[in-house]
Amino acid sequence: MKKLLFFLVVLATMMTEVHPVMGCTSVIVSGRVTKDGRPMIFKHRDSGKQHNMMLVVQGQRYRYLALVNANDTKPVNVWGGHNEAGFGIVNTAAYNLNGNGGDTDGDGILMRKALELCATLEDFECLLDTVKKPCDVNSNFAVLDAKGGCAYYEMGNYKYVKFDVNDPTIAPDGYLMRTNFGTTGNHKLDQGVERYQAITDFMAEACKAGNLEHDYLVTHISRYLKHGVTKNDMYDHMPESEKNTKYFSFHDYITRYNSASVILVQGVRPDESPLNTVSWTIMGWPLSTVAMPLTLLPSGKLPALVTDDGTGHSRLCEMGLQLKSRVFSLKKGNNTKYYGNLAPLINKQGTGMLQQILPIEEDVMRRGEAAITAWRTEKDAQAVEAYYDWVDTYLTEQYKSRFGVE
Secondary structure: HHHHHHHHHHHHHHHOOOOOEEOOOEEEOOOOOOOOOEEEEEEEEEOOOOOOOEEEEEOOOOOEEEEEEEOOOOOOOOOEEEOOOOOEEEEEEEOOOOOOOOOOOOHHHHHHHHHHOOOOOOHHHHHHOOOOOOOOOOEEEEOOOOOOOEEHHHHHHHOOEEEEOOOOOOOOOOOHHHHHHHHOHHHHOOOOOHHHHHHHHHHHHHHOOOOOHHHHHHHHHHHHHOOOOOOOOOOHHOOOOOOOOOEEEEEOOOOOOOOEEEEEEEEEOOOOOOOOOEEEEEEEOOOOOOOOEEEOOOOOOOEEEEEEEEOOOOOOHHHHHHHHHHHHOOOOOOHHEEEOOOOOOOOOOOOOOHHHHHHHHHHHHHHHHHHHHHHHOOOOOHHHHHHHHHHHHHHHHEEEEHHOOO
16 A cells, blocks of 8 residues: 555656756765764765755655755755655766666656655655656665665666665675766766765775764865876865966866765764754855755745745855856867866965865854754754854855955
């Protein structure tokens, strides 16, 4: 009966409008290796849809917090988020799971339905079992729930394979990673191999240093500027000052021209309320915007800068894109999107936009941690709402005074 219910709901509500995924880098971490016992799923999003935002949406069964493309205000596709039952999901496209079929159209739709309907990993598996086949997906879905469950599901048009990060025989160090291929797919069709090597290097270093924590991962993975294959590090090529133009190839780094946003869903311990689940986000190009925590409040409030500003866009994302254009300033030549000017981004004088953004982000994250602690311990929604108001004012002032952007 339960499978039949899922099947009927999915058939009745799945739609055909889509926006294809172009990349992405993901990590999942078991609560057995984090200091606070909470699991995490992380996604660095690459997409042709550069304008992203966050929404609070009332789904068929659950209310949820969603990462969506701009203008998708009644979302058809969701690219990451969590719901009030403590269920969270993100994905990376896996281009080798359906033979030579290439990209598919249903990944974002399936994630929307999962956030609307699912509370547990078992619910998600029921959804995958009952969705009509071929289901038009090719993704590594990263999923967590309020019972401590955390796993990848490599899902193609007809079948899926589960990889449980809580199983030490599958994840001996307590974490797993994915880019744009499935480990069970046709490896002649693998994509994202260079980024997979980069995230492998990053996570090995983070694990060794004891940094498998939400605040470190959300603020550092997308700022890892070393190439996975060549080991070429952008920091080794910093120009002297912002005036010393120096173009550098961003091709196949974790952060590239088409990087659009970041989301890390931090789950809860089994003894906690599912409402303690938090999505830590970077809305926009990750080298020009900041990380902050977002949670589902009774009021549905979010910082005005990260949600629909009335035009279907996030203002913070727009400001970040204005700064990004200063890096990717080439107008002529082949593949100009591969080449960015390092001088306005990072330089030896420390005046680059990323170098100025990091201390701003430290303030946002520090105050955010305090607000989330008040929410988790006392259900103090006013503390979180006051934090959201402060974020809006502080970031608006900082981007205007430091960068002339508003």
